[in-house]
Amino acid sequence: MCGIAGLISRQRVKENGKRIKQGIVLQNDRGNGLGAGYAAYGIYPDYADLYAIHVMAMDEESMLEVQSYLQEHFVIQHMEDIPIWNRVIHDHPLVKRFFVEPKESIIKAFPVPVSEDNYTIEKVMAINDRQEGAFVFSSGKDVGVFKGGGTPADIYDFFCLDDYEGYTWLAHNRFPTNTPGWWGGAHPFNLLGWSIVHNGEISSYGINRRYLEGFGYKCRMQTDSEVVAYLLDLLIRRHGLTIEEATLALAPPYWASVEREKDPEVEQRLLALKIIYESAMLNGPFAILAGFDNGMFSITDNTKLRPMTVGLADDYSYFASEVSALYEMEPGLERVITPRAGQPCIVNLDHGAESREAEAPITR
Amino acid sequence: MTQPEVHSSNPPQETQIRPEPGLRSAYRPVFDMSVCDGCGICARECSFNEIRMDTREGKKVPVANRRSCGACHRCEYTCPLGAIHIEENKMALRPHGVWKDSAMQRIHLQAASGAVALTGLGADTEVPNYFDQILFNACQVTNPSIDPQREPMETVTYLGRKAKSLKDVEDIQHFHNALIRLRMPVVFAPMSYGSINLNFQKAMARVAQKKGLLWYSGEGGLHKELYPYRDCVVLQVASGRFGVSQEYLRAGRAYQIKIGQGAKPGIGGHLPGEKVLEGISETRMIPLHSDAISPAPQHDIYSIEDLRLLIYAIKEASGYKPVCVKIAAVHNVAAIASGVVRAGADMIYLDGYRGGSGATPSIVRDHVGIPIELALAAVDQRLRDEHIRDQASIVAAGGIRNSADVMKAVALGADVVAIGTACLLACGCHACQRCSSGKCPWGITTNDPDLSQRLDVDWAEERLTNLLEGWHHEMQEIMGLNGIYDIGSFRGNRLILRGVGLSDRELSILGIQHAGE
Ligand code: SF4
Ligand code: SF4
Numbered sequence: 001m002c003g004i005a006g007l008i009s010r011q012r013v014k015e016n017g018k019r020i021k022q023g024i025v026l027q028n029d030r031g032n033g034l035g036a037g038y039a040a041y042g043i044y045p046d047y048a049d050l051y052a053i054h055v056m057a058m059d060e061e062s063m064l065e066v067q068s069y070l071q072e073h074f075v076i077q078h079m080e081d082i083p084i085w086n087r088v089i090h091d092h093p094l095v096k097r098f099f100v101e102p103k104e105s106i107i108k109a110f111p112v113p114v115s116e117d118n119y120t121i122e123k124v125m126a127i128n129d130r131q132e133g134a135f136v137f138s139s140g141k142d143v144g145v146f147k148g149g150g151t152p153a154d155i156y157d158f159f160c161l162d163d164y165e166g167y168t169w170l171a172h173n174r175f176p177t178n179t180p181g182w183w184g185g186a187h188p189f190n191l192l193g194w195s196i197v198h199n200g201e202i203s204s205y206g207i208n209r210r211y212l213e214g215f216g217y218k219c220r221m222q223t224d225s226e227v228v229a230y231l232l233d234l235l236i237r238r239h240g241l242t243i244e245e246a247t248l249a250l251a252p253p254y255w256a257s258v259e260r261e262k263d264p265e266v267e268q269r270l271l272a273l274k275i276i277y278e279s280a281m282l283n284g285p286f287a288i289l290a291g292f293d294n295g296m297f298s299i300t301d302n303t304k305l306r307p308m309t310v311g312l313a314d315d316y317s318y319f320a321s322e323v324s325a326l327y328e329m330e331p332g333l334e335r336v337i338t339p340r341a342g343q344p345c346i347v348n349l350d351h352g353a354e355s356r357e358a359e360a361p362i363t364r
Numbered sequence: 365m366t367q368p369e370v371h372s373s374n375p376p377q378e379t380q381i382r383p384e385p386g387l388r389s390a391y392r393p394v395f396d397m398s399v400c401d402g403c404g405i406c407a408r409e410c411s412f413n414e415i416r417m418d419t420r421e422g423k424k425v426p427v428a429n430r431r432s433c434g435a436c437h438r439c440e441y442t443c444p445l446g447a448i449h450i451e452e453n454k455m456a457l458r459p460h461g462v463w464k465d466s467a468m469q470r471i472h473l474q475a476a477s478g479a480v481a482l483t484g485l486g487a488d489t490e491v492p493n494y495f496d497q498i499l500f501n502a503c504q505v506t507n508p509s510i511d512p513q514r515e516p517m518e519t520v521t522y523l524g525r526k527a528k529s530l531k532d533v534e535d536i537q538h539f540h541n542a543l544i545r546l547r548m549p550v551v552f553a554p555m556s557y558g559s560i561n562l563n564f565q566k567a568m569a570r571v572a573q574k575k576g577l578l579w580y581s582g583e584g585g586l587h588k589e590l591y592p593y594r595d596c597v598v599l600q601v602a603s604g605r606f607g608v609s610q611e612y613l614r615a616g617r618a619y620q621i622k623i624g625q626g627a628k629p630g631i632g633g634h635l636p637g638e639k640v641l642e643g644i645s646e647t648r649m650i651p652l653h654s655d656a657i658s659p660a661p662q663h664d665i666y667s668i669e670d671l672r673l674l675i676y677a678i679k680e681a682s683g684y685k686p687v688c689v690k691i692a693a694v695h696n697v698a699a700i701a702s703g704v705v706r707a708g709a710d711m712i713y714l715d716g717y718r719g720g721s722g723a724t725p726s727i728v729r730d731h732v733g734i735p736i737e738l739a740l741a742a743v744d745q746r747l748r749d750e751h752i753r754d755q756a757s758i759v760a761a762g763g764i765r766n767s768a769d770v771m772k773a774v775a776l777g778a779d780v781v782a783i784g785t786a787c788l789l790a791c792g793c794h795a796c797q798r799c800s801s802g803k804c805p806w807g808i809t810t811n812d813p814d815l816s817q818r819l820d821v822d823w824a825e826e827r828l829t830n831l832l833e834g835w836h837h838e839m840q841e842i843m844g845l846n847g848i849y850d851i852g853s854f855r856g857n858r859l860i861l862r863g864v865g866l867s868d869r870e871l872s873i874l875g876i877q878h879a880g881e
Pocket of ligand 1: 392393409410411412413414415432433434435436437438439440450805
């Protein structure tokens with residue numbers, strides 16, 4: 001059992017973390033105080049074009065090693081300690097952020113062109129794979145993840161989230177069953193622009209992980225949820241699937257319902273998605289909320305063994321495990337939607353903020 | 365040594381009795397004479413002439429020769445009064461760590477015959493069966509199991525060349541045409557017409573058609589009566605090229621090039637002329653009563669480039685049907701599989717050490733090749749490491765005994781599992797391993813007209829259907845208790861498996877953790 005909350009302004013109006021905190025703190029009972037976290041988009045306008053690499057390290061030495069690794073492969077435009085307030089949480093790792101861009105000289109020197117994103121991912125994976133006592137937990141542009149061991153309120157205060165302004169916020173309250181106490185196991189999981197919070201267990205983890213390893217991703221966070229962030233990166237950014245297609249690949253309809261599809265073209269495309277992305281499919285009980293640079297979406301398993309609700313008001317969409325949390329974030333909700341099992345809800349800012357259809361749940 | 369029974373009551377004195385060690389069977393029928401009414405059915409049913417009827421005190425009684433019983437249990441099942449059971453005809457041997465009775469018996473047998481010792485079915489040695497040392501996980505608390513009685517539990521499987529990503533699919537129609545949909549990840553293993561009879565092939569073909577599965581023709585061609593089942597058959601092109609005609613190359617749902625067989629890697633096959641009866645001669649396109657010889661290698665394949673040529677020749681000739689290449693699991697199977705996939709195969713069929721055969725030298729069967737579990741794990745990982753796993757499906761075969769074996773193979777990485785011996789057993793076979801004799805008492809691995817008619821097609825169809833339905837339910841149960849509703853999330857999901865009593869080396873090849881980890 002875990003708690004999820006999210007909010008997004010379709011006009012990209014920024015606000016600090018107060019409302020998302022209310023939304024997740026209300027769901028305190030869904031966690032056990034051993035893990036919580038937040039992700040916010042639009043918080044680094046001054047460095048919006050640079051990869052914001054958030055690093056956790058157990059000691060100074062490991063942090064320095066990561067720093068010199070980054071120096072070797074990137075131009076570090078700015079770096080600083082992530083501000084913390086450690087009156088309540090005393091026992092914590094070091095947290096630092098680096099605003100970087102790949103070294104042009106290296107990128108240019110590759111015999112085959114490498115995108116900056118792919119280059120950055122590879123370096124992030126290399127750090128997480130090889131560096132003892134340190135790892136990268138956030139690597140996108142103009143986005144930051146803040147997470148650790150503690151209650152949602154404690155982690156919020158620890159990272160001083162009153163001081164950040166973002167247009168998309170995600171929050172998670174964890175009841176860890178796999179890796180209690182390990183800060184790397186807290187949600188959100190992030191890679192580049194993808195941040196996910198997850199409630200449930202991924203029974204397909206074994207094959208999802210092997211599948212991702214075939215594409216160079218390294219799963220080192222000792223928990224199943226991280227695969228979702230990497231899968232989104234692979235399917236959407238690298239394979240060019242639309243958000244909707246990606247949701248259909250990750251949480252596909254049953255074969256039986258695909259084969260009932262009337263339109264043969266739609267059927268063929270759905271079948272192809274299911275066949276090609278068999279190993280990417282998520283199985284088990286799950287509700288996932290994902291943030292990306294241009295929006296947010298939720299998916300659940302086909303039997304909806306984990307809850308997800310959506311609320312709409314003005315130009316905002318709200319997501320939460322419990323309806324009460326939606327009202328906690330916005331008392332004046334216009335509409336509350338309970339997605340059916342397996343039905344994704346997508347807010348895509350690319351589709352224009354005025355279109356109300358775009359955020360309505362996709363009907364299968 | 366026991367002497368063979370001497371039938372005449374008064375052996376002539378001048379004849380020296382010659383014992384013939386080896387000509388003694390390890391089993392014998394035992395008759396309950398308080399029940400037996402002397403009907404003589406057993407003597408007719410025993411195709412090995414173990415039982416003859418004799419007259420004792422004016423009453424007809426069955427008598428065992430104790431020379432040729434192989435424990436097929438045909439007489440036991442056919443005796444209307446239940447008067448027969450089979451016992452081990454054990455010899456009291458002084459225990460010897462080296463010269464165990466099987467070793468000794470083989471020597472006796474060969475000393476008596478001077479021939480290569482032939483046998484049927486798969487290896488019966490003590491080589492570890494890794495399936496027995498692998499256990500499944502199950503959901504508890506944090507991850508609810510799914511009840512297959514109430515929730516959908518899907519086992520649909522697609523075979524053939526897929527794609528790395530959707531954008532790699534240029535022509536979606538073409539993409540789908542190249543794939544074969546199966547209702548569950550089980551197919552019938554190739555068993556040729558000749559090694560088995562038409563009745564058995566027909567039963568498999570009917571089940572495959574009704575259940576949305578595949579059956580494989582084996583190398584004996586496709587009998588004209590089986591053309592109605594062409595939409596679900598994988599036709600084989602083997603080294604003997606038996607039955608490969610223009611029509612044949614158009615008829616199949618897919619084609620299989622046979623390079624090797626798990627029961628006899630590296631050697632060919634031989635169907636003796638006396639078994640090449642009318643239907644077989646016609647279907648194989650060889651003269652009546654001529655030996656059907658399958659050479660060890662395909663004589664146009666001496667390298668991987670040659671294989672590529674044949675794959676594409678078959679694709680061209682068949683109108684671009686999927687091509688499967690069957691290889692035996694041998695030491696460097698992973699490298700070979702990778703080559704085969706790069707040569708253009710759409711499916712790779714791995715036949716493991718315990719794979720069956722209608723006739724194979726037991727020295728080869730028992731001493732060559734590697735178990736399917738290890739081969740499968742190595743091949744699946746190798747194809748993934750080389751980023752070509754999407755280009756070909758893996759069919760795993762060789763000693764699959766039950767639905768747990770199927771699901772373990774799938775979790776190790778198989779797309780689908782092929783069953784052969786299990787189908788024989790379903791239709792009465794008792795694994796007496798005498799398939800090569802052509803006298804199968806259950807009418808399966810024989811083309812003797814009288815014996816063949818023992819196998820009723822409808823009955824065999826029902827037995828096979830029952831077996832598969834039972835397995836299907838069990839497979840769904842195993843998925844459900846792991847919280848997985850689609851076989852796709854089971855496939856290659858080795859985290860579901862744990863090894864017991866395996867060394868680090870074995871675990872690392874299988875790619876699984878030890879129980880307790
Ligand atoms: S029918 Fe089979 S079991 Fe019975 S005596 Fe003959 S060989 Fe033995
Ligand atoms: S198929 Fe027939 S001959 Fe072969 S093992 Fe089975 S019962 Fe014996």
